[in-house]
Amino acid sequence: MYQVGIFGEKLSHSLSPVFQNVAFKYCQIPALYEVWEFSKDELYERVNLLRKPNSLGANVTIPYKELAYDMVDDLDETAKQIGAINTIVNNSGKLKGYNTDVSGFIRSLKEIASFDPTGKNVLILGAGGAARAAIFGLVNQKVNSITVANRTVDRAVKLINDFGVDQEIFSILSVYDEKISEISLKSDLIINATSVGMKHSSMEFESLLSPDQIPANCVVYDIVYNPLITPLLKSAQEAGAEIIQGLWMLIFQGVDSFELWTGKSAPVQNMYQKAMEHFKSLG
Ligand code: NAP
Numbered sequence: 001m002y003q004v005g006i007f008g009e010k011l012s013h014s015l016s017p018v019f020q021n022v023a024f025k026y027c028q029i030p031a032l033y034e035v036w037e038f039s040k041d042e043l044y045e046r047v048n049l050l051r052k053p054n055s056l057g058a059n060v061t062i063p064y065k066e067l068a069y070d071m072v073d074d075l076d077e078t079a080k081q082i083g084a085i086n087t088i089v090n091n092s093g094k095l096k097g098y099n100t101d102v103s104g105f106i107r108s109l110k111e112i113a114s115f116d117p118t119g120k121n122v123l124i125l126g127a128g129g130a131a132r133a134a135i136f137g138l139v140n141q142k143v144n145s146i147t148v149a150n151r152t153v154d155r156a157v158k159l160i161n162d163f164g165v166d167q168e169i170f171s172i173l174s175v176y177d178e179k180i181s182e183i184s185l186k187s188d189l190i191i192n193a194t195s196v197g198m199k200h201s202s203m204e205f206e207s208l209l210s211p212d213q214i215p216a217n218c219v220v221y222d223i224v225y226n227p228l229i230t231p232l233l234k235s236a237q238e239a240g241a242e243i244i245q246g247l248w249m250l251i252f253q254g255v256d257s258f259e260l261w262t263g264k265s266a267p268v269q270n271m272y273q274k275a276m277e278h279f280k281s282l283g
Pocket residue numbers: 125126127128129130131150151152153155175193194195196198203223224225246247248249250251
């Protein structure tokens with residue numbers, strides 16, 4: 001039996017075992033995906049255990065994505081650029097790190113909404129870890145412009161300074177700036193990468209944009225996946241825009257990880273279906 005799993009802290013609600021084990025079963029691969037929760041001082045030892053012959057590798061989540069980056073033998077190009085990994089692949093005892101948050105995000109845009117980011121104008125709400133992965137992917141796809149709107153403007157400034165590309169593609173503003181309508185209405189893609197709209201939070205029923213601020217011919221992606229249809233996605237539907245649920249970002253980072261571990265095509269729809277059923281069963 002092959003072993004694979006997820007490294008992190010506070011993983012009791014992780015959906016990854018739910019959809020990864022369905023994928024292994026569907027592809028008839030004898031592997032078990034487990035949750036591996038431990039403290040920071042165990043990380044080095046845990047990473048080294050991935051070199052065993054029956055280990056496929058692991059996913060890595062918060063707070064170990066940057067630390068694990070320094071513990072693998074090799075890195076793929078995107079991981080090198082972003083400085084963090086969420087996937088480790090065991091190649092006969094040699095460990096290679098990848099960032100499928102970035103590749104999965106772009107793949108979800110292309111496969112779920114047939115959206116090609118090249119040459120497009122993007123508005124991204126948020127400047128945290130999720131925004132960073134999305135922006136890396138979009139910059140690599142050569143978008144025309146990216147506006148980063150964040151509550152804390154300085155954080156957005158710091159984030160874009162990390163990108164070694166032509167800074168002219170970026171603009172920054174406060175998420176509460178009135179000019180946001182002018183920008184949102186000219187956007188081809190709007191992404192919420194803040195926690196606004198998240199279930200069980202104080203902003204559960206809030207959307208940073210109302211229907212009149214969303215053009216009908218754009219794609220709106222909410223990275224928040226609980227609830228499946230967030231207040232922003234409801235506003236987008238009302239505006240007649242196409243929506244992508246945050247669950248797809250989660251699924252596609254897993255799809256890319258699965259394909260790296262196994263070399264087989266992941267059963268995307270089965271993984272999504274299973275994750276959604278599990279989600280609904282939680283109420
Ligand atoms: P993070 O690094 O903590 O960043 C949080 C972001 O939300 C920051 O931009 C923050 O603004 C903003 N924010 C928080 N409360 C706000 C409020 N009341 N009003 C306006 N902005 C607010 O978190 P993260 O890792 O980027 O995650 C962000 C969201 O994405 C979370 O809901 C997370 O669950 C979700 N996520 C989803 C996936 C997926 O696979 N779908 C993957 C990763 C994360 P400030 O900078 O001003 O604090």
